[in-house]
Amino acid sequence: DAMVIQNPRYQVTQFGKPVTLSCSQTLNHNVMYWYQQKSSQAPKLLFHYYDKDFNNEADTPDNFQSRRPNTSFCFLDIRSPGLGDAAMYLCATSRDLRGTDTQYFGPGTRLTVL
Amino acid sequence: KQEVTQIPAALSVPEGENLVLNCSFTDSAIYNLQWFRQDPGKGLTSLLLIQSSQREQTSGRLNASLDKSSGRSTLYIAASQPGDSATYLCAVRRYNFNKFYFGSGTKLNVKP
Numbered sequence: 714d715a716m717v718i719q720n721p722r723y724q725v726t727q728f729g730k731p732v733t734l735s736c737s738q739t740l741n742h743n744v745m746y747w748y749q750q751k752s753s754q755a756p757k758l759l760f761h762y763y764d765k766d767f768n769n770e771a772d773t774p775d776n777f778q779s780r781r782p783n784t785s786f787c788f789l790d791i792r793s794p795g796l797g798d799a800a801m802y803l804c805a806t807s808r809d810l811r812g813t814d815t816q817y818f819g820p821g822t823r824l825t826v827l
Numbered sequence: 828k829q830e831v832t833q834i835p836a837a838l839s840v841p842e843g844e845n846l847v848l849n850c851s852f853t854d855s856a857i858y859n860l861q862w863f864r865q866d867p868g869k870g871l872t873s874l875l876l877i878q879s880s881q882r883e884q885t886s887g888r889l890n891a892s893l894d895k896s897s898g899r900s901t902l903y904i905a906a907s908q909p910g911d912s913a914t915y916l917c918a919v920r921r922y923n924f925n926k927f928y929f930g931s932g933t934k935l936n937v938k939p
Contacts, residue, residue, distance in 0.1 A: 719870075755831070755916070755929035756871070770926070803870055813878060816861065816918075816927065818871040 716740070717819035719804050725825045726794050734789040734822045736804030742817070744810060745787040747779060748803040750821075756803055762787060763810065791824075799826045829854045829921050833930035840907055841938050848902040848933045850917035855895045858920040862891050862902050865914045865932065874902070874915075879922070907937045 718737045726732040736745065744763050748756035760769045762781045776798070778790040791798055801821045807814040830853045840846050850860070859878045863871040875884045875891040877900070883892040890903040900917060916932040 717870075753931065755931045756918075757929075758926055761926075801868075805871075813859070813876075815873050815876050816871075817873065818863075820870040821868075823868065 717804055717806055717817050719802075719819035719822050721822060722820060723823050723825070725827060726791075727827050728796065729793045732791050732794055732824070734791075734802050734804075734824070736787045736789070736819055737785050738804075738806045738817075739785070740806055740808070740817060741784060742806035742808050743784075744807045744814075745781060746805040746807075746816070747787070747789050748805065749798075750801045750803055751799075759789070794824070794826045796826050799824055829857075829919060829928040831917060831919055831928045831930040833915075833917060833933050835933060836931065837934040837936070839936040839938060842907060842909060844907050844937075845903070845905050846907055846935075848904070848915050848935070850900040850902070850930055852898045852900075852919045852928070854921060855898050856922045857895065858922045860891075860893055860900050860917060860919045861927070862889075862900075863916045863918065865916060867913075871916065904935075907935075909937050909939050911935060912937050 720735045746761040747759045750756040759773045781787045803821045804819040805816045807816045832851045861876045862874045877884050877893045888905040893900045914932040914934045918927040918929045
């Protein structure tokens with residue numbers, strides 16, 4: 714089945730130690746998104762790629778970076794994780810940015826910062 | 828800025844009851860509205876997407892309506908089942924913005 718895959722599902726890192734989260738998709742969608750979701754809160758968009766065009770949200774900290782080496786893969790890099798970065802990180806895709814386009818989400822990676 | 832509110836934050840109902848979840852948004856210039864389901868510790872599963880030109884969408888026991896002028900959407904669940912227990916989130920995409928704004932969700936518990 715076509716899907717959005719996130720690895721790892723659970724990630725533990727130490728305060729200040731760089732970490733990379735991975736997302737891949739078999740849907741061949743143009744758009745890939747990264748969201749941060751803290752407990753009982755709404756998912757918060759960090760950035761998205763439309764093809765190779767990177768779009769950063771204005772309030773996304775510089776500590777968060779992203780790479781999209783090809784259509785299928787997108788990475789979230791946290792350069793120096795703080796305790797406040799512990800959250801669920803959700804990757805999503807959509808075919809395009811039209812009104813008819815549904816977002817498809819991966820299962821998420823839960824990040825713990827010690 | 829678009830703000831999305833979901834009330835109530837939590838809801839508990841007995842099995843078999845029909846129920847309505849509410850979503851309101853402050854900017855009516857939206858492209859579409861999407862309802863999602865999230866199980867504990869999991870990602871989001873899309874339930875229904877309503878385009879701005881539509882009034883409602885149906886899938887099985889689910890019916891979502893959209894009233895842009897009043898900034899409201901409802902998700903109607905018929906004959907609720909324990910398997911429906913999850914958090915339901917709505918998200919709106921503002922017109923000409925490549926961004927979805929999410930509500931905090933309604934946590935639904937359907938008791939057997």
